[in-house]
Amino acid sequence: MSVVHELSPGWLLDHLAFINKISYELHQHHEPCCSKSRPTSVHLDSLHMDSVSSFGASATFVPSTSKPENDDRGNCEMFIQKYVFRSELFDISKPYITSANHKECQESKEKEDLVNDVKKEIFISINGKKRKRCVAFNQGELDAMEYHRKIRGLILDGSSQLIQEGLTSGFLHSCSEKLNKCSEPITLPLDTCNLSELCEMAKHLPFLNETELQTLQLMEDDTSVTEQDLFSRIVENTSSFTKIITLMGQKYLLPPKSSFLLSDISCMHPLLNCKKTYDVIVIDPPWQNKSVKRSNRYSYLSPLQIKQIPVPKLAAPSCLVVTWVTNRQKHLRFVKEELYPSWSVEVVAEWHWVKITSSGEFVFPLDSPHKKPYEGLILGRVREKAALLLSRNADVKELPIPDHKLIVSVPCTLHSHKPPLAVCLEM
Numbered sequence: 001m002s003v004v005h006e007l008s009p010g011w012l013l014d015h016l017a018f019i020n021k022i023s024y025e026l027h028q029h030h031e032p033c034c035s036k037s038r039p040t041s042v043h044l045d046s047l048h049m050d051s052v053s054s055f056g057a058s059a060t061f062v063p064s065t066s067k068p069e070n071d072d073r074g075n076c077e078m079f080i081q082k083y084v085f086r087s088e089l090f091d092i093s094k095p096y097i098t099s100a101n102h103k104e105c106q107e108s109k110e111k112e113d114l115v116n117d118v119k120k121e122i123f124i125s126i127n128g129k130k131r132k133r134c135v136a137f138n139q140g141e142l143d144a145m146e147y148h149r150k151i152r153g154l155i156l157d158g159s160s161q162l163i164q165e166g167l168t169s170g171f172l173h174s175c176s177e178k179l180n181k182c183s184e185p186i187t188l189p190l191d192t193c194n195l196s197e198l199c200e201m202a203k204h205l206p207f208l209n210e211t212e213l214q215t216l217q218l219m220e221d222d223t224s225v226t227e228q229d230l231f232s233r234i235v236e237n238t239s240s241f242t243k244i245i246t247l248m249g250q251k252y253l254l255p256p257k258s259s260f261l262l263s264d265i266s267c268m269h270p271l272l273n274c275k276k277t278y279d280v281i282v283i284d285p286p287w288q289n290k291s292v293k294r295s296n297r298y299s300y301l302s303p304l305q306i307k308q309i310p311v312p313k314l315a316a317p318s319c320l321v322v323t324w325v326t327n328r329q330k331h332l333r334f335v336k337e338e339l340y341p342s343w344s345v346e347v348v349a350e351w352h353w354v355k356i357t358s359s360g361e362f363v364f365p366l367d368s369p370h371k372k373p374y375e376g377l378i379l380g381r382v383r384e385k386a387a388l389l390l391s392r393n394a395d396v397k398e399l400p401i402p403d404h405k406l407i408v409s410v411p412c413t414l415h416s417h418k419p420p421l422a423v424c425l426e427m
Contacts, residue, residue, distance in 0.1 A: 002423045005165040009158025010351075010406030011424050012166050016090045018420040022255050024083040027241045058085060058414070083242070083253060089413050092357050096371075097364055143329040148372070151404075155354060155374055156366060158406045163360040172360045198247055200299065202231045203264035215274065218243045218254065232263045233270050265301070268310055277316035280425065283309065284324040284418060287331050303334055311343045312382070318398055319382045321345050322421060327372050335378045345380040349403040352376055353419060355411045363411065377421075 002018035003011050166172035205228070215234040218225065227247055236259040237243045243254045247262075254260070261271050288300040311321060321343065325331050336347050353375045355363045362373035379401055409419045 002420060004171045005162055005169065007158075007161050007165065009154075009161055010408065012162040012171070013407060013409040013419050013423065014171070015409050015412065015417075015419050016085055016087055018423060019085045024242045024253050024255065026081040026083070026244065028079050028081065058089070090358075090410050092363065092410055092413065093359055094357055095361050095363050095365075097368065140328065140330060144327065147327075147329055147332075148367075151352065152366065154404055155352060155406070159354045159356070159362075159408050162406065162408045163356060167360055172356075172358060174359050198231075198262055199264050202262055203266055205231055215259075215270075218245070230262060232261075232267050234259055234261050234274055265305065265309055272310060272313055276314075278314055278319060279316050280320045280322070280422075281311060281315060282322045282324075282421060283311075284416065287326045287328070289326060289328065303338070307339060307342050311345070315343075315382045317382070320401070320425070321380050321382065323378050323380075324418060325376045325378055327375065332376065332378070340378070340380045344382055344384045346383045347378060347380045349379040349401045349405070350376060351379065351405045351407060354406055354408045356408060358410050 002014055002021060004014050005012040163172060167174065215236055216225070216229060217236045217238055225245070230245060230247060235245070235254075237254045237256060240256045242256060245252050245254055261268075263270070285306050286300045288302070315321065321340070323335050323339070325335055339345075340347055355373050355375075357363060364371045364373040366373060381398070381401075405424070407419055407421075407424060411417065411419075
């Protein structure tokens, strides 16, 4: 079950179970060999090594003992290979900031007493000498402190209830029960996938006309698809089975009945040309922040660029728009006061994703002044189309979206891997 527990504050989710529920199964056809006895299983170690080299950090083989299935092709036989997400990528058994660093966090917590007194004198030691320094906090920092004070009780009380349920049911385990794992660091392979680099590459490719950008449907056993065919166009897997695609030497699993557009937002017309609208649109913008600037890990979008995402053209009547937001108050206000109004989207709820370890601790101290163990998401509805739909059909009713719900889960070690929202929106 993806939803481990549901209480009034929100949900405790098993993100790994949600991914594996998709059932990544490859159905491959083989000509029968002369021997009547054909092996149907492969050693687990070899499968695991193959998966690391082919799929980077995310997937691993699961050996199957099922017999080959006869296919309509006559003499061909079908073999099934199943993949699952690597469970160790969710094995976060201790906080990112340990108790050894807690003193520093407690000292920094004095910032929260400065809402009325903007300046505070503190002493720092340099080469054995003490000097006085005056620290000033800008309006953004003061706004962040005020926001944290408002939601702190909600985060602490709600997540505590869900964590206690997880510990009681055995889904979460205290660190003492997993002592042998608590000190083991998680090391990712060197070939960890980075889709942001591929998207960056896509916007530098030559512009294609609408004929060349027609939707590409992956056919069974089609080996003629080149890498360039997959950029800046809709790629669909309409079959009931998983497909493998290769990009820059790395293999990716495309789930059944799914599609994607590998591109930069400057090339959204392939999506618009499909003439499809969507009931739910989830957006995770690359927000500008100091960490991104320092690391140069990916390109960020300006507020103007985010506004230009053609959500109104993609949204169905009464479409639910969900935007992930950092804890920076400037971004939160932008979504509520500028972005959503420009899209004719009305804010209906604000939820919070609380990140915990497998032992039920916050991944960062709740009162850390630098990084918080939670992120926000703003939910809104497209109102102009919704009003038109309701006026045409009085029987149409919108399901209410509750405010200030918590999504509590163990995060993935892969960067910016968000928890599933579908299971929460369906409840």
